[in-house]
Amino acid sequence: MEGSTPRGRTRIQKEKREVILEAALEVFSTNGFRGSTIDQIAEAAGMSKPNLLYYFRRKEDIHETLMHRLLETWLAPLKELDNIGDPMTELRGYIRRKLEMARDFPRESRLFANEILQGAPRIMAMLEGELKTLVDEKVDVIKGWMRSGKVVQADPWHLIFAIWATTQHYADFDVQVRAVLGPDRGGEGRFEDAARFLEQLFIEGLRPKS
Amino acid sequence: MEGSTPRGRTRIQKEKREVILEAALEVFSTNGFRGSTIDQIAEAAGMSKPNLLYYFRRKEDIHETLMHRLLETWLAPLKELDNIGDPMTELRGYIRRKLEMARDFPRESRLFANEILQGAPRIMAMLEGELKTLVDEKVDVIKGWMRSGKVVQADPWHLIFAIWATTQHYADFDVQVRAVLGPDRGGEGRFEDAARFLEQLFIEGLRPKS
DNA sequence: CAATTTTTTGACCGATTGGACAAACGTTAG
DNA sequence: CTAACGTTTGTCCAATCGGTCAAAAAATTG
DSSP: OOOSOOOSOSHHHHHHHHHHHHHHHHHHHHHHHHHOOHHHHHHHHTSOHHHHHHHOSSHHHHHHHHHHHHHHHHHHHHHHOOSSSOHHHHHHHHHHHHHHHHHHOHHHHHHHHHHHHTTOTTTHHHIIIIIHHHHHHHHHHHHHHHHTTSSOOOOHHHHHHHHHHHHHHHHHTHHHHHHHHHHHHTSTTHHHHHHHHHHHHHHHHHSOOO | OOOSOOOSOSHHHHHHHHHHHHHHHHHHHHHOTTTOOHHHHHHHHTSOHHHHHHHOSSHHHHHHHHHHHHHHHHHHHHHHOOSSSOHHHHHHHHHHHHHHHHHHOHHHHHHHHHHHHTTOTTTHHHIIIIIHHHHHHHHHHHHHHHHTTSSOOOOHHHHHHHHHHHHHHHHHTHHHHHHHHHHHHTSTTHHHHHHHHHHHHHHHHHSOOO
């Protein structure tokens, strides 16, 4: 039965699909979609090309699965931005979470950046739908903070962009960051230095003048 | 004579090379290096593939020429950062210049981002050499400002990274920015909104507490 | 055990790609 | 005119690509 792509019913299918996705993340994130070949992914996954194509019928299916999974991970930190705690603490927490993601999931960040750079042909609907809705919602939260004087008046959309840009920079432009910092300053400590600087910049830049 | 690639001696050669580079910038910046084909570039340049290969013998030669030219443009704004004027005015000027470049030369920005994302295989030497030297030099300038109390104490390297990240974001992630802002807020005014926000963020974030 | 189903692979195919090449075309100088 | 040189293109090629397929090898089931 089931002549088409197996849908992860058996244990072995789930495992192999996982192995393929892990390998594909590695390959796609460093070469881009068009720059990656099925053979590369198959080799990284330790199987033959036809075997890989037994689990994912097309190259694009792998990419699509990867993107869908990625986007959930990607939106999580922003979803946590809540109206509950102290505004400045919330913002600091969001910056810290995003920077940790850049540090711990750089391949996911680069995969996402690759997609956006090429015009986001495969996830445009998601950007205009789910992402925009979520951002609109959080913008309202931030606007509330600004109205109540807990955060200085500023453009909330561009505040979010600035947080995205500065944190993801350490994943997407990692090579450049390390090259510029040099061997001594470019070690693992760079993320702590970045965290300190970004906290200072955003906290001082957004703290209401007392 | 001159059986090899013409070196732009004649007027027509210089012109055609220019046309090709312009077309290649368009194609490379939207598809990446491996995602672009010589045929695409040739068509965009309005000539046949063999004709294009008469001016640039290999696909990589076009890319290399483009990258070298790009890097000069790219470093220019930072070179202008001088010890002459008022520190805060200098920083504001640098941010403004970088944002203008993101607005006026988005293709160059995306080409550069593409290269860095893939590990900068072709320009690593430049990053560790010319770029690092320039940054080190400007870091010293900024350190001087901080010592004299004109700018608050902070990590100068990560300050530069933050400026790069926030400004280039509007070129590299333009699709996402426009999708999130929506049709009404995503018009041409977005660069002015961004400029206002970034000035506020960096100025307030770096102004010494009086 | 045998029968059946799932998993794996070698061989192959058509399309696309970067690039080579010689012939044709155009232009200019004598 | 002709000779020489610069420019353009049609044709071709080898390599690589995404993907197919039939058949072998494992695994599962009765």
